[in-house]
Amino acid sequence: MLQNKKIVFDKPWEVSLHTEELDDGNIPEGAVLIKKVYSVISTGTELACLSGNEKWFKMPGVPGYACVGEVIKCGPNVEGFKAGDKILCYGDHSLYAIMPAKGIFLPVPPGLDLKWVPFVRMATVAATAVRTSTIEWGDFVAVCGQGLVGNMAMQLAALQGARVIAVDVADNRLEAAKKCGAALTINSVKQDAAEEIKKFTNGKGVSTLIDATGIPSLDIKNVEWIAQNGEMIFLGSPRGIYETDVTPFLNRVHLAPFNVTLKGAHEWKYPVNKTPFVKHSLERNSELVIDLIVRNKLILEPLLSKVVSPSDCSTVYSELRDKKDQFIGVVFDWSK
DSSP states (O other), rough: OOOEEEEEEETTTEEEEEEEOOSSOOOOOTTTEEEEEEEEEHHHHHHHHHHHHOOOOOOSSSOOEEEEEEEEEETTOOOOOOOOOOEEEEEOSEEEEEESSSSSSEOOOOOGGGGTHHHHHHHHHHHHHHHOOOOTTEEEEEOOOSSSSHHHHHHHHHTTTOOOEEEEEEHHHHHHHHHHHHSEEEETTSHHHHHHHHHTTTSSSSSEEEEESSHHHHHHGGGGEEEEEEEEESSSSSSSSOOOOOHHHHHHSTTTTTTOOOEOGGGGGOHHHHHHBBSSHHHHHHHHHHHHHTTTSSOOOOEEEEOOGGGGHHHHHHOOOOOOOOSEEEETTOOO
């Protein structure tokens, strides 16, 4: 038996580290025992779960998005993996886990710093926005919200050849965006974003606006940034009630000369694994992101705000709720 540790959302806004026994004596067929090294917090999703407003997340429950771990033991009929392998997987915030060796279960290239590996999933979430868009070389693109996912969407759009504008309300996030290649940064509290975008794009507006905030009021307001025949990509999951007259917003979609197209970009629009019938998949996107990291095409260093012990989980989530603008990426180190 192993002494396992898990971060548990006990009830709304209450977090604790639980210890329990895990039976590692009988690993099921096709499964492996993983010991986690790092796991990353997906701030938007996890805070929404912690608030109690995400009905699909049942409390008490173990949150988590992505992690990197070491294979400790393999069950029968596991092919391609062995004890000692370092693996990227979609796993929760726990020290140990028994999981099937399939889906997003990818080997980590030798020499890659393991603390960056969980960021791969955040980048594949962001990649959905770029895949869904019509972004091409020479386009102007604005990304509203410069958390982990928004920053990576900005970087991936820039790799498409776009001149990318990063918009946020926190100067530290905008400074990180600048280090990661943003052509222009705008603090929408301190500056008139619409006017700055108009000047930067020679009066045309952006061809693509990616919203990574999930704040409906911003989408209604920021549609004016978009050029004729442009598009708005909903990358952040919309949350919260916002009441207003939506007719001016819809007119930007319905009427000439605007003709704005609205597109959803949720990561699960693609199949998990590769298939000959669909070009894109989460597996392929993950492999491509790993390659970008290995080749230093995706910049991660400015995005890491904290590496923390799981024992500090209650404090960490309180800080993310109350001082969220101070953080970008927070990673749990399961060796602590």
